[in-house]
Amino acid sequence: MLKVENLKVRYGMIEAIKGISFEVQDGEIVTLIGANGAGKTTTMHAISGLIKAQEGSIMLDGVELTKVPGHKIVGMGLAQVPEGRHVFAQQTVEENLLLGAYLRKDRGDITRELEEVYQTFPRLGERSTQPAGTLSGGEQQMLAMGRALMTSPKILLMDEPSMGLSPLLVSEIFQIIEEINQKGTTILLVEQNAKRALAIAHHAYVLETGRITLEGTGEELARDERVRKAYLGG
Amino acid sequence: MRFLSYLMSGLGLGSVYAIIALGYTMVYGIAKMLNFAHGDIIMIGAYVSFFALTRFGLPVLAAVPAAMAVCTVLGVLIERMAYKPLRQATSLSVLITAIGVSYFLQNAAQILWSSSTKVFPAVISNGALQLGELSISYLTLVTILTCVVVMVCLTLFINHTKTGSAMRACAEDKGAAMLMGINVNRIISLTFAIGSALAAIAAILLCASYPQVFPTLGSMPGIKAFTAAVFGGIGSIPGAFVGGLLLGIIEILSRAYISTQLSDAIVFGVLVVVLLIKPTGILGRKLSEKV
Numbered sequence: 001m002l003k004v005e006n007l008k009v010r011y012g013m014i015e016a017i018k019g020i021s022f023e024v025q026d027g028e029i030v031t032l033i034g035a036n037g038a039g040k041t042t043t044m045h046a047i048s049g050l051i052k053a054q055e056g057s058i059m060l061d062g063v064e065l066t067k068v069p070g071h072k073i074v075g076m077g078l079a080q081v082p083e084g085r086h087v088f089a090q091q092t093v094e095e096n097l098l099l100g101a102y103l104r105k106d107r108g109d110i111t112r113e114l115e116e117v118y119q120t121f122p123r124l125g126e127r128s129t130q131p132a133g134t135l136s137g138g139e140q141q142m143l144a145m146g147r148a149l150m151t152s153p154k155i156l157l158m159d160e161p162s163m164g165l166s167p168l169l170v171s172e173i174f175q176i177i178e179e180i181n182q183k184g185t186t187i188l189l190v191e192q193n194a195k196r197a198l199a200i201a202h203h204a205y206v207l208e209t210g211r212i213t214l215e216g217t218g219e220e221l222a223r224d225e226r227v228r229k230a231y232l233g234g
Numbered sequence: 235m236r237f238l239s240y241l242m243s244g245l246g247l248g249s250v251y252a253i254i255a256l257g258y259t260m261v262y263g264i265a266k267m268l269n270f271a272h273g274d275i276i277m278i279g280a281y282v283s284f285f286a287l288t289r290f291g292l293p294v295l296a297a298v299p300a301a302m303a304v305c306t307v308l309g310v311l312i313e314r315m316a317y318k319p320l321r322q323a324t325s326l327s328v329l330i331t332a333i334g335v336s337y338f339l340q341n342a343a344q345i346l347w348s349s350s351t352k353v354f355p356a357v358i359s360n361g362a363l364q365l366g367e368l369s370i371s372y373l374t375l376v377t378i379l380t381c382v383v384v385m386v387c388l389t390l391f392i393n394h395t396k397t398g399s400a401m402r403a404c405a406e407d408k409g410a411a412m413l414m415g416i417n418v419n420r421i422i423s424l425t426f427a428i429g430s431a432l433a434a435i436a437a438i439l440l441c442a443s444y445p446q447v448f449p450t451l452g453s454m455p456g457i458k459a460f461t462a463a464v465f466g467g468i469g470s471i472p473g474a475f476v477g478g479l480l481l482g483i484i485e486i487l488s489r490a491y492i493s494t495q496l497s498d499a500i501v502f503g504v505l506v507v508v509l510l511i512k513p514t515g516i517l518g519r520k521l522s523e524k525v
Contacts, residue, residue: 086410
């Protein structure tokens with residue numbers, strides 16, 4: 001479904017991504033793990049068009065994304081839950097969700113999808129008229145996820161969904177990620193919580209200072225000596 | 235009674251400031267830039283309506299949309315040609331460019347229409363509404379009414395339409411807005427279009443009370459309205475409204491009771507005091523960056 005080849009991204013003189021290639025198959029959960037500054041978020045931003053790649057190709061179902069203007073990518077079925085949630089703090093929960101459906105025309109579909117999001121995240125339903133800025137961190141994460149789901153994506157990119165959340169919430173979020181995947185949405189997950197990410201991933205890649213150094217199934221990498229040392233605490 | 239009638243003319247002048255201030259505040263809110271050429275859009279609007287009324291003999295109700303159309307196109311073109319290439323540049327570069335655009339428009343007007351002052355025809359009848367002892371000129375009434383209608387329409391549009399919600403989204407977080415599929419460039423264009431159309435309305439109201447058209451006519455109202463926008467809290471639409479009205483009232487009252495010469499100094503002095511006490515303006519939001 002998503003195929004990244006020889007992707008290079010520079011910020012001025014600094015090369016953040018030094019030519020990486022990876023693939024996400026239809027229906028999978030794929031995770032990129034790596035330390036701070038490895039280039040995980042940069043990779044996500046390049047895929048969803050928030051920054052321009054200098055070289056390489058990003059193919060979504062056979063279409064070259066590097067040539068598509070950023071705002072058109074979501075309409076092609078690729079949504080991103082950005083790191084740090086980035087909800088629209090001054091708009092209500094429901095307005096945030098409806099902005100997710102910005103490109104969709106069918107009102108009936110939108111209403112159905114809204115109901116579905118409220119079922120997945122009942123707390124958003126309870127707070128639908130509250131400004132998003134008044135939500136807790138966990139609720140904002142749910143809102144960011146719900147908002148991305150409102151675009152009705154084929155593939156969902158999630159950047160550090162567990163960041164800053166309590167262990168209980170982290171479990172809940174990971175459970176929901178699996179549920180979303182089981183309902184048929186392909187997922188590309190970036191996480192510092194490597195243990196959790198590898199546990200649910202079909203396929204995984206290790207990113208180190210702009211390069212992919214290891215790949216395998218989630219299980220394989222979870223057992224790998226080097227991964228255990230560097231990312232799983234021994 | 236005299237105080238009340240000063241208050242009414244203050245509200246009238248303030249209404250014009252408020253309409254201009256909306257342009258500053260919306261562009262600042264969404265494009266995060268101070269469009270110092272906004273005052274000169276007013277000047278262009280004044281010339282367009284002047285020619286529409288005199289040379290083409292159009293009625294006022296046709297001159298208004300004509301001026302609005304020209305200003306809208308001009309505002310969008312300026313954004314596209316002068317500001318859009320600087321989207322990634324520092325705010326100082328954009329500010330200097332805006333000042334450059336302002337001088338460009340003033341000098342273009344001087345070349346095209348000479349620097350001599352043209353007399354704007356009377357567009358609103360001279361009469362006044364008598365309420366007991368208080369008399370309010372029709373012009374003041376029309377001006378205040380226009381401002382209220384503009385405010386109500388704009389507020390409804392921003393708060394209750396999908397495009398309005400997209401505009402608010404862009405004001406808060408352009409990256410996240412793009413991830414929703416919002417074409418941020420188009421929203422910025424739209425903002426300039428609305429601001430410039432409002433500048434054209436302001437131009438006609440302004441020329442109806444001060445019937446002189448000249449190339450630098452937009453400078454002073456532009457700066458005053460900018461002050462009003464900052465006064466009310468730049469980026470806030472109700473702030474522009476409140477700031478504009480207050481500024482108009484302060485200006486007229488200081489002219490009436492203190493000194494005509496000092497009125498501008500007093501107006502700007504009030505701004506300094508407000509900013510010392512509340513740096514974000516009366517209705518401005520606290521600037522907080524969440525990490």
